Amino acid sequence: MKEFIVLSEEVKAGQAKGLPIVALESTIISHGMPYPQNVKTAREVEQIIRDNGAVPATIALIDGKIKIGLSDEELEMFGNSQGVAKASRRDLGYLLATKKLGATTVAATMICAELADIEIFVTGGIGGVHRGAETTMDISADLEELAQTNVAVICAGAKSILDIGLTLEYLETKGVPVVGYGTDELPAFYTRQSGFDVNFKIDTPEEVAEMLRAKWQLGLKGGAVIANPIPESEALEHSFITEIIEKALVEAEENGIQGKNVTPFLLGKVKELTEGKSLDANIALVKNNAVVGSKIAVAYNKLNS
Ligand code: PSU
Ligand code: MN
Numbered sequence: 001m002k003e004f005i006v007l008s009e010e011v012k013a014g015q016a017k018g019l020p021i022v023a024l025e026s027t028i029i030s031h032g033m034p035y036p037q038n039v040k041t042a043r044e045v046e047q048i049i050r051d052n053g054a055v056p057a058t059i060a061l062i063d064g065k066i067k068i069g070l071s072d073e074e075l076e077m078f079g080n081s082q083g084v085a086k087a088s089r090r091d092l093g094y095l096l097a098t099k100k101l102g103a104t105t106v107a108a109t110m111i112c113a114e115l116a117d118i119e120i121f122v123t124g125g126i127g128g129v130h131r132g133a134e135t136t137m138d139i140s141a142d143l144e145e146l147a148q149t150n151v152a153v154i155c156a157g158a159k160s161i162l163d164i165g166l167t168l169e170y171l172e173t174k175g176v177p178v179v180g181y182g183t184d185e186l187p188a189f190y191t192r193q194s195g196f197d198v199n200f201k202i203d204t205p206e207e208v209a210e211m212l213r214a215k216w217q218l219g220l221k222g223g224a225v226i227a228n229p230i231p232e233s234e235a236l237e238h239s240f241i242t243e244i245i246e247k248a249l250v251e252a253e254e255n256g257i258q259g260k261n262v263t264p265f266l267l268g269k270v271k272e273l274t275e276g277k278s279l280d281a282n283i284a285l286v287k288n289n290a291v292v293g294s295k296i297a298v299a300y301n302k303l304n305s
Helices: 009-016 027-032 037-051 072-079 089-097 106-115 141-148 164-173 205-217 238-254 259-273 277-303
Strands: 005-007 021-024 055-062 065-068 085-087 102-104 120-122 152-155 178-181 200-202 224-227
Touching: 005 009, 009 021, 009 055, 021 037, 021 106, 021 277, 027 037, 027 072, 027 085, 027 102, 027 259, 037 055, 037 072, 037 277, 055 072, 055 089, 055 106, 065 089, 065 106, 085 089, 089 102, 089 106, 089 141, 102 106, 106 120, 106 141, 106 152, 120 277, 141 164, 152 277, 178 205, 200 205, 205 224, 205 277, 224 277, 238 259, 259 277
Parallel strands: 005 065, 021 055, 021 120, 085 102, 120 152, 152 224, 178 200, 178 224
Antiparallel strands: 055 065, 055 102
């Protein structure tokens, strides 16, 4: 296993000192945002994590290795490359063996983080049960990973490109706790409201850390969703974004989009139809998650040292 894992100098030094580490995914860089905003945002998010007392570890597949933490040059190269493969659980073996560039999804980032002993992972939004999944069976591998891999995912909830109600049902079946950070309602990425309750409202990083510790001490495998709402001032208008998502869903259907292409297609359409407004919101919420996630990592690290 170790032959495939390469820690950056920063992560190696951080782990040696016992500092809290925060994992970051790379699909958001390659498939979620255009160059150069993607690289700029990734760097800013990493700096926020440092400013809050933790060490950032952006995870990607490069040259047959799982990179845990990217150098500045690697991040630039990765963010500016065309045709980076979206890497979920099923893709890892193939992409490593063929030494292709791979952008880790939430599922794959959780796997790689666990291999590197990182428990806390910050991202934008998770995959889930797609609308119409009763017939398409399109359910993100992210949910299965949350069921079995011991990593907490700090996100801004799930986008309404998904069936949020079914996503919550699936997580309930799999025993994955869905925590609202300072909220009773699951946020829906661009908006603070979804109309669905979270399982537990928790208000401080320390209490989140205690919940994670108790869960894992019991040997209850699997992750947790820590849903942190987008800041009020950055949230998009509910009716505006709903209309755009409906349009994107129709276009995906008309174009016969399937499999791993569904989510990137929908995200791309939303971006196009909002003329960049969704990109600004996306950047703001990831940064907000980085603040909360690093505080949770610091608190969790204290509990365990
Ligand atoms: N949802 C978002 N932004 C994202 C993704 C999902 O709001 O960037 C990305 C994440 O990497 C997530 C992946 O893990 O898409 C899920 O893809 P799929 O639905 O194909 O499992
Ligand atoms: Mn899918």
